[in-house]
Amino acid sequence: MNPDILARVADGVGLLTLNRPKAINSLNLPMVTAMTTALTTWADDPAVTAVVLAGAGERGLCAGGDVVAIYHSAKADGADARRFWYDEYLLNAQIGRFPKPYVSLMDGIVMGGGVGVGAHANTRVVTDTTKMAMPEVGIGFIPDVGGTYLLSRAPGNLGLHAALTGAPFSGPDAIALGFADHYVPHSELDAFTAAITAHGVDGALAAHAVEPPPSPLAAHSDWIDECYAHDTVAEIVAALAGHASPEANAAAELIGTRSPIALSVTLAAVRRASELATLEDVLVQEYRVSCASLRSHDLVEGIRAQLVDKDRNPQWSPATLAEVTTADIETYFAPAEPDLVF
Numbered sequence: 001m002n003p004d005i006l007a008r009v010a011d012g013v014g015l016l017t018l019n020r021p022k023a024i025n026s027l028n029l030p031m032v033t034a035m036t037t038a039l040t041t042w043a044d045d046p047a048v049t050a051v052v053l054a055g056a057g058e059r060g061l062c063a064g065g066d067v068v069a070i071y072h073s074a075k076a077d078g079a080d081a082r083r084f085w086y087d088e089y090l091l092n093a094q095i096g097r098f099p100k101p102y103v104s105l106m107d108g109i110v111m112g113g114g115v116g117v118g119a120h121a122n123t124r125v126v127t128d129t130t131k132m133a134m135p136e137v138g139i140g141f142i143p144d145v146g147g148t149y150l151l152s153r154a155p156g157n158l159g160l161h162a163a164l165t166g167a168p169f170s171g172p173d174a175i176a177l178g179f180a181d182h183y184v185p186h187s188e189l190d191a192f193t194a195a196i197t198a199h200g201v202d203g204a205l206a207a208h209a210v211e212p213p214p215s216p217l218a219a220h221s222d223w224i225d226e227c228y229a230h231d232t233v234a235e236i237v238a239a240l241a242g243h244a245s246p247e248a249n250a251a252a253e254l255i256g257t258r259s260p261i262a263l264s265v266t267l268a269a270v271r272r273a274s275e276l277a278t279l280e281d282v283l284v285q286e287y288r289v290s291c292a293s294l295r296s297h298d299l300v301e302g303i304r305a306q307l308v309d310k311d312r313n314p315q316w317s318p319a320t321l322a323e324v325t326t327a328d329i330e331t332y333f334a335p336a337e338p339d340l341v342f
Helices: 029-043 067-075 079-096 113-118 147-152 158-165 171-177 186-208 218-227 233-241 246-255 260-273 279-294 297-308 326-333
Strands: 005-010 013-018 050-055 102-106 109-111 123-126 131-133
Touching: 005 029, 013 029, 013 186, 029 079, 050 113, 050 186, 067 079, 067 297, 079 113, 079 279, 102 113, 102 186, 109 113, 113 147, 123 171, 123 186, 131 171, 147 158, 147 260, 147 279, 158 171, 158 218, 158 233, 158 246, 158 260, 218 233, 218 246, 233 246, 233 260, 260 279, 260 297, 260 326, 279 297, 279 326
Parallel strands: 013 050, 050 102, 102 123, 109 131
Antiparallel strands: 005 013
16 A cells, blocks of 8 residues: 555454645545545445544644645646546545445544545544635635535535635534534544444444534624625625624635635635535536646646745736636636546
8 A cells, every 4th residue: 555545444444544744644646546445445345344534643634635746737737637636536526425434533634635535424523623624715726625515515605705715614613514523522533433443433423422612603604694695706805894793804804815716716616516416516517627727827826825935925817806707717617628527
């Protein structure tokens, strides 16, 4: 197996560990391939009754995909990035339809690609240390890995708030958004995992899952539902900036730092995802959008500013929301060549 993916079976439970702790277990293509192979084997193995996904180290399950590799691919011909996304999205769908209990321990940092391997599980666990996000608009990208499927199905407009700000949210928020199901204190995770092998998933949940604290994000649902109901990102930002809530004003300021084209495409992608029937349908749309992003100015510029040069000063193009046209947005939804096929 790939050393960045640890896969073993203990007492009928497949234990799958992302093992790049220095990179907060960021995903690359060999890791996706190894996960796919392990899950395919375990799905057909009657001796394996459940799977548990965890991340090595203390910082989190997974900080996302290797976006610096995406940067270098985009500056070349984009082929490596397209191959990574193709296989990654197939894995996301495989997880979404996994035929046995698949328990994802979404502890610590869980962002981007980490959401893809964790939040489509049929048993999703968060903790008091969970810091989850779909932060793509901050690097000129658009939420992917099935993220727009989940964001579009969150209560009210909570999903749009998470998508357009890219801001992190807590374990209780993840449950409120529909990204997770169960809350287990961080200090209980080792005992919880051991209980799965000893007593099964239901027994482990009964012994270790607790009622989550109230969701801070859900407490703001009134102004979120009101302000994000508008047709365009510019109207949403104006509503947030003009609202009496200081949290709404802060959201407007944060959105104002994001890529205008990525914001505009994200709004369209989430709303279109709400009309698509299955996770696979949404992943096809996301693959098209991701491939189009490779041809954009803002993906390369956003990664450069945040992770390569680290000057935190991206020069977006178009520079303002007013300059983004309907035609600009539509180009992101054109079929890819070749398209993602299940």
